[in-house]
Amino acid sequence: MQLYHHPFCAHSRLVRLAFGEMGIDHLLIEERVWERRPEFLTLNPAGTTPVLVEGNGLVVPGVDVITEYLDETRGAVLGDRRLLPPDSLARIEVRRLAGWFNHKFFTEVSEPLIREKVYKRYMPRELGGGPPDMAVIRAARSNIRYHLHYIGWLLKARNWLAGERMSYADLAAAAHISCVDYLGDVPWDEDEGAKIWYARIKSRPAFRPLLALTMAGMPPAPCYADLDF
Missing domain, CATH: 3.40.30.10 (Glutaredoxin)
Structure with missing residues (x-):
């Protein structure tokens, strides 16, 4: 594959x-x-x-x-x-939250930050490359705060984002947050529940290849690979 x-x-x-x-x-x-x-x-x-x-x-x-x-x-x-549970009602909630992060969080936070701080470094000017737009970065940094609060709110009544078991919802949220965390743009003091959840999921063996990732000329934030951040 x-x-x-x-x-x-x-x-x-x-x-x-x-x-x-x-x-x-x-x-x-x-x-x-x-x-x-x-x-x-x-x-x-x-x-x-x-x-x-x-x-x-x-x-x-x-x-x-x-x-x-x-x-x-x-x-x-x-x-x-199983990352998408067999029960139809549980599947709805997993899909809803995976969609939240793959589309809403992506549009409001991860895509603009990655585009401005990573992709534009490698793109030619005629395709949109160049220096980052700080207004876009500031807006994305502001947006991430209410997403972290939403994660924390969900976890007040659940073990994982969509229910009692880890699912695609957790992987979607963690995947997007991991990109932003590499850049040092996650305000982890914003919500303790969200921080504890991310520490749990980034400690899983499946996360190790992502934590080992580095980009030439842009090292990760100090807490990126720290499991006890």
Whole structure:
């Protein structure tokens, strides 16, 4: 199995975490989507990561499609470790919260921060590269606060974000937050419940490859790989 990804694509990180939790071996292929490679656009005309390619050549594009596909093809054998629970009502809540982070948090926080502080460093000016827009960064830093409070509010009545077991909801939230945490833009003193939850999930073996990630010229924030932050 191959995964076309970018190290700072939060959606790709979610799939990598799911692979780790499911014990799925895979090959990572880094893709700079702004280059618009014809070969990659053949796999996914939308030009976005992640894209999964099975050993038989089956192409599965996009984070929502990939997570559903992994559950349909591998989820049933995982028992109580299944990331999308079998109960229909529980599945609704997992999907709702995964959508919250994959779309709302992405739009308001992780995508603008990653675009301004990471992607624009590598993009040519004609494609939008250049210095970061500090107004965009300030807005994203402000937005993350109410998302952390929402996580903390959910955890007042639950062990994990969507219920009593870890699910795609937790992996989605952690994937996006991990990108922002690398950049040092998570105000961890904002909500103690959210901080405790993230410490739990970043301590899992599936998280180790993400915590080992570094980018040339931009080292991670001091707390990024610290399990006792």
